[in-house]
Amino acid sequence: MIDRRPQETLLTVRDIITQVGAQSGYTADTLGVGTCVTFVERILADHRSLLRNPDNLTALRQICDAFIDAGWPQAHKLVFGIEQIFR
Template sequence: MVILEACSAAAEASHAAVTDGTVEGAERDAAIATYKAAESVIGHLMSQLYFGSGAHANNRDAAVGLMSVDTMRGFLVDYRPMLELLVASHEPSTHHHLVELYEFLIPGDPAGVFDALHALLTGPAAREGYHHESLAAPVIVRMITRYIADHRSIFEDETRRFALVEILRLFSDVGWPDALKLLYELPDLLR
């Protein structure tokens, strides 16, 4: 957490300095180098969580990472502060690994993971254009399809239903056909 907090603060400060135009010349170059170094460490830490959790394993039956719903739930509780810092990244690659980690962790807390996913996708990930990435739409459509099939009851809450539509609109407005199709089928799927 100490490393992640320091890198997050450095990345945020250097990103702000470069994007708001308050630095020029050598100072700007130094801010860019600081940003790249900090985000590199943040990306590495994200990878450690992603691979360490077992989210990368194609074979979910493999004996790697978090093996039960209880361990997933515990992971979400224990690493919540770290996951919240990772959300603030400015890099779509970090956001993508975080989305895939959340997909893996759905059984541990379906409602909590959906809420975290919504905050990520409509906040920092949208700011950085994650929804334009070709790898993003298939993962999001797969996750939402899974949510509707396995955890439909969480969408009885009107706020969460609105969040679901907001996510699908974000991806369908870019023109991803699977997201658009799912958005149109949503009323029937939630019956």
């Protein structure tokens, strides 16, 4: 879906992660953080133009924040990398 409807996919993933992810334990799971990192890296590599829209950039941040709140260092590193891209 990400290649055909990247914005809708980003917002849907954000909604799932922020509304159900923490409650279900997904954000505390190793596979969850790995999938998150892969998803965010894919957005950055293939659909970076989406992030010119502040709502989409906020959605990406919210996805990462869910995993940061769960204590994953990979999410911290990813967010730091995103900040470097936009400097």
